[in-house]
Amino acid sequence: MSDKVLMKGAEALAEGAIQAGCRYYFGYPITPQNETPEYMSRRLPEVGGRFVQAESEVASINMVYGAACAGVRVMTSSSSPGISLMQEGISYISGSNVPCVVMNAMRGGPGLGNIAPAQADYFQAVKGGGNGDYKRIVFAPSSIQEGVDLFVDAFELADKYRMVVMVIVDGLIGQMMEPVEFKTRIDVSTLKTPEWATVGRHGRDHANIITSLTLDAAGLEQWNLKLQAKYAQVELTESRIEEYQMDDADYAIIAYGTMARIAKTTIRIARAKGIKLGLLRPITVWPFPAKQIQTYVGKLKGTLTVELAYRQLFEDVQLALCGKIPLGWYGRGGGVVPGPQEILAAFEEQFGKGR
Structure with missing residues (x-):
């Protein structure tokens, strides 16, 4: 796609992820982002991808975890209380040092709240949400076009730093319609399976094992120090402002x-x-x-x-x-x-x- 098209935010952001090379999506419906999984369910098979509606948000994020360990571009999306249910899985993914993208179309809270637009998940997004010392890059677009553009950066940075990247929009951006242009299309054939991925031996003398479980306290501390060094580099180079x-x-x-x-x-x-x-x-x-x-x-x-x-x-x-x-x-x-x-x-x- 090169010309501008009028699209609803939740659908345009989904297409932005596909253009960024996402070929795997696992999710569960919740308003006001239901159009995202609905769109993915139609479009991903057209581009050789896979869509699975899981039985819950907990299942969704763990499916994302599995696909991320295989080194593919994978994402999920949800809204506020659904993202809350994903926090344990996001912590596991962060502790395992693998990349993925998560989108949150924020709605009113706390609790089930309502389906109106809000920004009250800010702490949840930027302070972690799950257990342990981990960070994630969090993009906050102010338009549908910017969100589409940022999805390319989201997947690129997720792969570069091997970490979770979250895109947060409020329900208004998800539900409004604007003209958008898909400026960048990632050729997925150029995406190489990373050396760390759990895809079997494939000629290697070992099979990769990915886990967030480290029972030795000193070993876990050293792992945390490596993660913190990575986050410090992200803080130094990746902050953006208008x-x-x-x-x-x-x-x-x-x-x-x-x-x-x-x-x-x-x-x-x-x-x-x-x-x-x-x-x-x-x-x-x-x-x-x-x-x-x-x-x-x-x-x-x-x-x-x-x-x-x-x-x-x-x-x-x-x-x-x-x-x-x-x-x-x-x-x-x-x-x-x-x-x-x-x-x-x-x-x-x-x-x-x-x-």
């Missing part, structure tokens, strides 16, 4: 995903009123672009974190800035999405007229 109207900004909104899109309208309204407001949008929420945000210390009079959650993104902003810039916060929960004027009113309430 800077919008920041050249002359006195204040900045910090937001990601859908909230960043809405915040851009807030900024245009604010600038029409003479308020020099800009946007810092994390594209990776792990690794968090702390250093890029820190470059504005001494330049900004204040920042306003805006999110569809209660002070989750705010905590990472707070840690990054260490009180060196006045911090404000505004959020809505339960699937309520604020409009641009509402965000501007929150800014003016906390920072005056921004002059």
Whole structure:
């Protein structure tokens, strides 16, 4: 596909994964991302791939684990409580040092909550969620097109670092429709089976064994140190941020995903009123672009974190800035999405007229 086509987010992201070389998908239905497995069930057989609807999210992630150990490009997707059920498997995959991609179309919570868009899974995504000391790269696209593009990076980085990469969108991005272009198509015939994969001997004098179980404490510590060194390299090289109207900004909104899109309208309204407001949008929420945000210390009079959650993104902003810039916060929960004027009113309430 080369021309732009109008697609629903959940379907376009699925096609983006296929164009990125994904040929195996294991999942279980849950709103608001049901169109992703439905689309995969039709498209994967057309490109020589395999789709399996598992009996649960727990089964899905363990099937992903098995395929990842075989060295193929594999993914699953779910929404909030479904991702919660996958946390043990994600920890196993991380502990086993194998690559995969997971997509979360976040919905309102906690608990079963509702199917409206939210960002309250931020902690779950960036702080781990499962047991043990592990990290995963987390992309947070703010449009369907960016999500499609980032799926290529997601699979490439998963393979490069042999780790879990998560793509988080809220339900709004999953359900809206936008024109998208599939710019990159990975030729799967060029993807080589890695040396570490569990695919039998194939002429080797040994068979690979992959496990996350290490009973020796000293041995497990050494394994953890290797993982931490890898994560440190990811933090050093893979953080990404968008800077919008920041050249002359006195204040900045910090937001990601859908909230960043809405915040851009807030900024245009604010600038029409003479308020020099800009946007810092994390594209990776792990690794968090702390250093890029820190470059504005001494330049900004204040920042306003805006999110569809209660002070989750705010905590990472707070840690990054260490009180060196006045911090404000505004959020809505339960699937309520604020409009641009509402965000501007929150800014003016906390920072005056921004002059």
